[in-house]
Amino acid sequence: MSDILFEIKDLEVSYGSIAAIKGISLEVHKGEIVTILGANGAGKTTTMRTISQLLKAKSGSIRFKGQELTQLPAHKIVKLGISHSPEGRRVFGILTVEENLLLGAYTQTKMDREVLDWVFRLFPRLEERRKQLAGTLSGGEQQMLAIGRALMSKPEMLLLDEPSLGIAPILVKAIFKQIKEIAESGVTVLLVEQNAKAALKLADRGYVLDVGKIALSGTSAELLASEKVQEAYLGKKH
Amino acid sequence: MDIFLQQLANGLTIGSMFALVALGYTMVYGVMRLINFAHGDMVAASAFVGLTIYTQVMGQATSLMAVIAIFLLAALSMAVVGIILERIAYRPLRGAPRLSAVVSALGASLVIQNGIMLIWGPRMRIFPELVPQVYWDFGGVVISLIQVIILVLSLVLMISLYLFVEKTRMGAAIRASSIDQDAARLMGINVNSIIALIFIIGSSLGAVGGLFIGLYYRGITFNMGWQYGLYAFIAAIIGGIGNIPGAMLGGMLLGLFNAFIAGYVSSTWADAFTFILLIVILIVRPTGILGERVAEKV
Numbered sequence: 191m192s193d194i195l196f197e198i199k200d201l202e203v204s205y206g207s208i209a210a211i212k213g214i215s216l217e218v219h220k221g222e223i224v225t226i227l228g229a230n231g232a233g234k235t236t237t238m239r240t241i242s243q244l245l246k247a248k249s250g251s252i253r254f255k256g257q258e259l260t261q262l263p264a265h266k267i268v269k270l271g272i273s274h275s276p277e278g279r280r281v282f283g284i285l286t287v288e289e290n291l292l293l294g295a296y297t298q299t300k301m302d303r304e305v306l307d308w309v310f311r312l313f314p315r316l317e318e319r320r321k322q323l324a325g326t327l328s329g330g331e332q333q334m335l336a337i338g339r340a341l342m343s344k345p346e347m348l349l350l351d352e353p354s355l356g357i358a359p360i361l362v363k364a365i366f367k368q369i370k371e372i373a374e375s376g377v378t379v380l381l382v383e384q385n386a387k388a389a390l391k392l393a394d395r396g397y398v399l400d401v402g403k404i405a406l407s408g409t410s411a412e413l414l415a416s417e418k419v420q421e422a423y424l425g426k427k428h
Numbered sequence: 429m430d431i432f433l434q435q436l437a438n439g440l441t442i443g444s445m446f447a448l449v450a451l452g453y454t455m456v457y458g459v460m461r462l463i464n465f466a467h468g469d470m471v472a473a474s475a476f477v478g479l480t481i482y483t484q485v486m487g488q489a490t491s492l493m494a495v496i497a498i499f500l501l502a503a504l505s506m507a508v509v510g511i512i513l514e515r516i517a518y519r520p521l522r523g524a525p526r527l528s529a530v531v532s533a534l535g536a537s538l539v540i541q542n543g544i545m546l547i548w549g550p551r552m553r554i555f556p557e558l559v560p561q562v563y564w565d566f567g568g569v570v571i572s573l574i575q576v577i578i579l580v581l582s583l584v585l586m587i588s589l590y591l592f593v594e595k596t597r598m599g600a601a602i603r604a605s606s607i608d609q610d611a612a613r614l615m616g617i618n619v620n621s622i623i624a625l626i627f628i629i630g631s632s633l634g635a636v637g638g639l640f641i642g643l644y645y646r647g648i649t650f651n652m653g654w655q656y657g658l659y660a661f662i663a664a665i666i667g668g669i670g671n672i673p674g675a676m677l678g679g680m681l682l683g684l685f686n687a688f689i690a691g692y693v694s695s696t697w698a699d700a701f702t703f704i705l706l707i708v709i710l711i712v713r714p715t716g717i718l719g720e721r722v723a724e725k726v
Contacts, residue, residue, distance in 0.1 A: 244610050264613035273614075280611040282604055293604050296597070297616035343616065 195220040195378055196272075196347055201250035203233075203240050210236045212402040213250065218347070223369075223379040225389040227413075227423060228399035234382040235277045237399070238351045241380075242267050242274045254347070269297045273345035277352045277382075279336040283325025287316055290324050290335055294342030302344065308375075309338040312368045330361030337365070337372075347378040354385045366392055386423035390414050398423075430568040435691035436684070441575045441644065443683020444582030448637035449660030450667070450675040451589065452630030458606035458670035459619075459626050462529050466513055466536035467634055468657015470506050473540055474638030475555060475648045476548045478502045482556045495558045502639055503632040509540075510631030511624055519620075537653070544650040552649045555642030578640045585633060586676050593672055602626065606670060659686075662706050668719025677717060 196218040203211040211233045218224045228234050239245040241252055243264040252259045254270055268274075273294075282290050291309065295301040310317040313334040319327060324335055333353055340348055350369065354362040366388055373379045383389035390396055390410040398406040398419060406418060413419045449471050456464045481501050486494045517536040521529045562573035593599035604612040605622045612619055641656055642648050659682060667678025682702065689701045709717070 242614060244613060263618070264610075265616050265618045268614065268616040276611065276614060280608055280614075282607045282611065284607060285600075285603060289600060289603075292597075293600055293612075293615045293617075296601065339615075 193220055194218070195255060196380070197251075197253045198237075198241075199251045199253075201237070201240065201252065202248040203236055203245055204248050209248075210402055211240070214397075214399070214402070214404050216397050216404065216407070218378060218380055220346075221373075221376065221378055222395065223373045223381060223393045225381045225383055225393035225396040225410075226399055227383060227386045227389060227396055227419070229422070230384070231401070232399040233402045234399055235351055238274065238277070238349050238380075238382055241272065241349060268343050268345070271344075271346035272349065273340040273343045273347070274349040275333075275336040275340040275351065275353065277355065279329075279332045281324040281327075281332050281335050281339070283323065285324060286321055287324055287327070287335055288320040290339050291316070291320075291342050294339035297343055301342075305342055305344055309341055312341075312371065313338055330357045330365070333357055333361075333365060334368075337368070341372065341377075345377060347380060348372065350379060350381045352382055352384060354383060354388060362388060386419065390419075431691050433566075433569045435687040437569065437571050437575060438691075439684035439687030440680065441578050441683070442686060443680035444579050444586075445637050445640045445644070445656070445679075446660050446663045446683050447586060447676045447679025448582055448633045448640070449656060450663040450679045451586070451672065452634040453657075453661050454664040454667070454669055454672060454675040455602075455626045455630045457664070458672070459602070459609075459623055460518065460529075461526070462518060463533060463661070464513075464518075464536075464630075465530075465533040465657070466517070466540050467630065468655075468660065469537050469540035469544070469653035470509055470513075470631055471634045471638040471641070471656055471660075472648070472650065472653035473509065473544050474502045474506050474635035475642035475652075476544055476553070476650075477505050477635075478639045478642060479548075479553060479555055479648070482558070488556070490556070490558055490560075498558065499636060499639060503635040506631040506635035506638075507628040510627035514623060514627045519623075541651055541653060548650065550650060552647045555646050555648050559643060574643050578644060581636070582640070585636065589629065589633070590673060590676075598625070659702070662702060665716055666706060666709050668716030671716065671718045674716055674718035681717075 194217050198214060198216050200213050200215055201211055202209065202213050214237065226234050226237065236245060240247055241259065243259060243262055247260045254272055257270065259267060282293065291306060292301060315331055316334055316338055319331065324332065327335060337350065337353065353365055353369065369379060370392055381389055381393060390413055393410050395409050396407065396413045397404050398413065406413065406416060452467045453464060456462060478498050481498050482488060486498060513536055517532045518529060521532055559574050559577060564571050593602055601612065601617045601622055604615060604617060605619050609619050660679065663678035663682040664675045666682060667674025685705055686698050686702060689698045
């Protein structure tokens with residue numbers, strides 16, 4: 191396997207006295223698409239928010255290119271090369287599509303025209319609506335904007351939290367196709383999904399999170415074949 | 429017609445003072461969802477600081493350079509007070525329930541108000557005549573140099589602030605932080621610095637407003653922050669709290685409304701009518717005139 195880009199070790203996160211993440215470890219290699227699957231409340235979003243330091247770990251370590259992230263403030267993470275498209279999209283609704291994208295490039299000393307062009311090639315809908323307020327876009331378009339905005343900082347690793355949430359199936363397909371293209375351009379992707387089937391079709395490897403612990407891990411093919419995953423997440427009975 | 433024009437001029441003058449002060453309320457609310465009740469008292473403190481700089485530092489000089497220096501030093505002092513206020517009264521309560529921060533804000537207001545009283549005494553003081561008493565008479569409508577300065581300088585400050593917030597990268601960071609702090613952090617924006625910046629800008633504009641109040645009304649008292657603060661707060665709500673152009677518009681509207689009520693009805697009733705206006709606007713448009721441009725999809 192190629193070198194490890196990103197690594198979580200024995201991570202524990204809690205909300206007050208309630209433990210949400212109970213000691214998980216995972217690793218992501220350069221150029222991979224890795225997915226974290228799990229039901230509602232399994233701790234997927236908590237993991238993502240802790241990587242971005244919006245939440246603070248109780249213990250354990252999170253390393254990106256060897257650097258420890260857990261002691262850093264949230265705003266320093268993106269500059270290191272990790273960009274996060276959050277759950278629920280969180281676009282800046284009363285700003286235009288273009289302003290949202292420019293904010294994505296906030297840490298860049300100069301906005302890279304080529305990256306913007308690339309984002310517009312990936313999601314032509316965004317270029318058509320560049321002057322429109324982000325809050326007036328459809329859910330799928332907002333998701334495209336959230337991903338595009340995250341790409342504007344030229345990340346090495348992209349965190350995608352539930353890009354299929356509440357989006358028409360046809361748009362989910364289109365968005366997943368573009369995620370593949372983003373990965374092929376050399377961006378490593380960590381993808382959190384409830385839609386296990388779509389995620390495993392896309393990803394190289396996956397981890398299954400169950401109430402704050404990793405229940406299962408393996409290549410996508412292994413996970414797709416596993417009875418446990420089929421029963422719990424793909425709705426097949428054996 | 430004379431009354432109309434005269435009250436128009438008066439209204440624009442007091443309106444620009446309301447607007448300058450309202451910006452401080454609205455900017456802090458925009459990012460922190462907190463009403464900084466101490467803001468009005470900082471406006472009052474600025475007038476007293478200006479008075480002291482005039483007598484102690486400038487040797488009572490009223491040259492243009494001295495007046496500019498008084499404005500800059502007063503604004504700087506209030507910016508420092510604003511940063512300290514945020515650090516000790518608001519930042520420790522960032523994650524606390526909303527009500528705790530409100531109580532802290534009210535406490536900070538009393539501390540500053542009593543601080544002014546301790547330092548400068550409880551009696552009314554007379555603000556120095558920094559600007560020569562020049563008047564122009566346009567066929568019965570009298571406009572003073574002070575009014576012109578207040579209006580022009582306020583407009584310049586407000587337009588600069590508007591351009592800063594709408595057109596610069598840091599302005600975009602302010603807007604992003606006021607919409608969604610966590611999302612702003614994900615963009616790499618240091619929200620703590622943005623909040624400090626908001627307090628610097630809001631307090632400095634409030635400081636200028638305080639000096640204008642001193643220049644225009646002459647008599648300054650330690651507790652005047654409540655009165656002007658309340659007006660500016662209402663102006664911010666009328667315009668749509670959290671909305672920067674809204675505060676400017678709300679301030680101007682409130683100033684004009686006040687002046688016309690004083691001119692055509694009675695100045696005694698101006699306060700009552702102001703609250704009637706506030707209630708009517710809140711019934712018709714609960715988010716204020718410019719509040720909430722679009723509903724966000726979830």
